[in-house]
Amino acid sequence: MDTQNSNVNATAKTLLNHAKTLRLHTGNLVNRSRLKKKCPSSPSEELQDCIRATLSDWFSTTRLPSETDLPDTLDCSIPQPTDAITPEEREELKVSVKLFLCESDQSSIRDAVEMACQTLAVSQLDSVIIAPPGLLEGDSQTLTHLQPAWEELEALVRSQRIAAIGTSDLDKDLLEQLYNWAQVKPSSNQVNLASCCVMPPDLTAFAKEFDIQLLTHNDPKELMSAATFQEAVQESTQDLNVADWRLQWVLRYSIIVKSRGIIKAKGYHVSARKAIP
Template structure:
């Protein structure tokens, strides 16, 4: 079957009135509302390109010096392939017209036995280490991994993860062993409300029809550090769909 890859860029969703009116949405609903806007706009233009985007004021168009900005990115990925992660990172750098990211989290969403998850994370982690050594990433971490897996990843890694995220909706209490380990090793322990699968199969069918696969989803946020203000937020979605 012939397929087509499609990169969807939402631009700065803080400028979407439809999204602002529904403040407090969960991350999936926020992403779906943003996709609705972009896809509607592209259909009205009969856009058949491989990149769909809505032109909005982005980080590089602000009057704030780059040194005054903090960029945080979370990449939801279901493949341990290094090329897939590299592609997502390069697309974020290109979109934000920057060559550095202050904080990067990877959320590996594929269901696997613990030993396989560790191997997959190690494959992805070697990519992040390359970017850290090149000065392109500052802080790197993972989301929603078992305590034992995180500790093994930490001990194996050359560049140690300094952030770990857990979802209190699925884990009502922070595991005591993880609390102790992060405190002893100066790792930021953060909570979040992101679902394990930010784009469900039902949502993909609704928006794109059957047979669509998600390579990755990247969410970025740009803060003005001195004011603590969120100036830009957006999503990049890379899918493969039947032609």
Template sequence: MSSSTTLPESIKQVIIHTGNILSLNGIIGKPSQNASEELVESIKITLNDGNNLENSLEKFVEVMRKNDDLLQKMSGVDRKDLKIGAKLFLNNENADAVNQALLNIFQALKTETIDNLIVSYNDIKTDNEESSSSFVLNKIKSIWNILENYTKENATNRIIHLGVADLDEEQFRDLYAWATVKPNIIQINLASCCVVPPTLQEFCNQNSIQLLTHSDPTEILPVSSIQNLFGDKNALKLFWAIRFQIHIKCRGVLTSKGYIVNLCDNILEE
């Protein structure tokens, strides 16, 4: 496998479906491998197995693994016996990013509903921009407004439970008080918060909120990783990424896991 894939200048957007990475040898269970490294390795294998991009004249390409067993894994189990969870990684509050990511996940999994979706917003500051707690929270509220449209409270019932990652206690309480559809889940990265505040634990207990921990990096796919994948001359940036995990409910077995990633050329500046 080549160390990087050369992209023609014509390509301005790439959507990559890794499929079920549990079926890929060497991806799962590597010592000290974080989610970003796992994603990069999965993309490398997908690019090697998927479309030949080097001679493409298209502006938009979609890359999928040819030998993916995702739908096969799902077809043997009744949908009601599956629990589908997803985590949406964003560094912007663009409504197209949210809607595209959800459309792709529903289509890829051939499902009408997701049991839970957690949104992870990574604030990308420019040289002239200062970020604050309220600034970040307002970005998340914009994203939350869009996600609420997919819940049963808005009659679509496509997402059963909504959650959020990496808010501090004050931000989370503010979001909870403001939101029409209350978050059912909060994810905390123990790398940045060694001990969960007792007051947050109490608040979650009182409001039936799942308090979970995670070890995902702040940036799921940094620019340096994209350059390693496609060369340092490409202008692609992460528009959105979504990770899915599918469990068999009765046994608690993880049967499938994968990523869908949208990389765009300068779309965030438009």
């Protein structure tokens, strides 16, 4: 191992051993020059590449502070042209977010939304679609399972941090239950066409009646497993034990030029925490 790699590894080991929280921002992926794989085969592979590249770059440019100044939270991002939206261009742009929750901690929703707003320099996200934590084998999603996260989203709508909120992979019955219960109604529902090549007629009819937009996606049920996340971190920091790190949430944002329908910017925010023994 050369001196530079040795220094990077020592810095990474010291910082990660001390830290309790890891926050990572990939920056704009529309410029993909930093990624090894130009066209990832799946959203999971794309995210893994992003984590690896961002951590490697960050640790190679980060100077180790004194031991008394070691941070509890690592904010890992690479200096580059900012994704911040200027007030002059805000009306022309739509900011869409999908939030993948890996834990049942509702405070994560507010943290993720605030981080996205701060990064993009906006006071409000145009739409947020929620993907709740995965269920145990054999369990099925219920309204009770969805309610805590939805109530947190509703609070963010009332405080004008989010304009519209949506769901992912709900069938007609569960979407109807959520719609009837919710104070802020879902504006959209994503359907994974890998498991459903044609929109179910009952879902289509219900969505049309209540003005809910049906969207398609190709995200897996689990965007990134704990093992895959740990592998991505470990590949960026050789010989480091990362078994006690857990993903909290992943937020993917897209900035779309309304008049042209093109993506101006796209990126990820990732939050992980160290499990307390």
